[in-house]
Amino acid sequence: MAKLPILTYPHAVLAAKAQPVGEITPELSALITDMIQTMYESDGVGLAAPQVGHSIRLITIDETGPKERKSPMVVINPEFVECTGKKESEESCLSLPTFTCKVKRAENVTVKGRNEKGEDIEIKAEGLLAIILQHEMDHLEGKTLVDHASRLKRTMYETKIKKWKD
Numbered sequence: 254m255a256k257l258p259i260l261t262y263p264h265a266v267l268a269a270k271a272q273p274v275g276e277i278t279p280e281l282s283a284l285i286t287d288m289i290q291t292m293y294e295s296d297g298v299g300l301a302a303p304q305v306g307h308s309i310r311l312i313t314i315d316e317t318g319p320k321e322r323k324s325p326m327v328v329i330n331p332e333f334v335e336c337t338g339k340k341e342s343e344e345s346c347l348s349l350p351t352f353t354c355k356v357k358r359a360e361n362v363t364v365k366g367r368n369e370k371g372e373d374i375e376i377k378a379e380g381l382l383a384i385i386l387q388h389e390m391d392h393l394e395g396k397t398l399v400d401h402a403s404r405l406k407r408t409m410y411e412t413k414i415k416k417w418k419d
């Protein structure tokens with residue numbers, strides 16, 4: 254197991270639409286294990302493969318967080334089956350250090366995909382889990398929180414991260 258480096262905005266991989274995953278190879282299983290560890294050690298509740306440099310449709314989630322580690326979840330090729338209700342959530346992202354943003358989300362989502370064994374799964378989610386699923390699935394479309402922010406907020410953040418690099 255290894256903790257992987259997390260790419261930060263504006264890395265090009267974060268803006269790319271991720272490719273579907275085919276068969277579950279030993280390499281993919283190893284990546285899944287590393288992603289779960291990386292998620293926990295970075296204090297995250299979710300991670301998408303593009304955030305660690307793999308432009309593929311794979312996400313890991315644990316809504317109980319790095320302290321409890323009670324419900325690690327892997328979804329390969331996730332797709333929305335149904336989204337209902339509306340909810341505003343304040344979110345942050347491991348790829349956007351110091352950035353937070355209010356995002357309009359669905360309140361309840363049903364997502365289908367495959368788990369780490371390649372079995373078909375369907376997840377009915379509400380509350381925090383529903384929000385995390387939508388956040389991570391945004392990453393697979395090449396979308397991050399800055400795409401939900403106002404132009405001004407985005408420009409201010411871009412100015413801030415340019416200063417870090419100098």
Ligand SMILES: [Zn+2]
Binds near residue numbers: 347348388389392
């Ligand atoms: Zn994120």
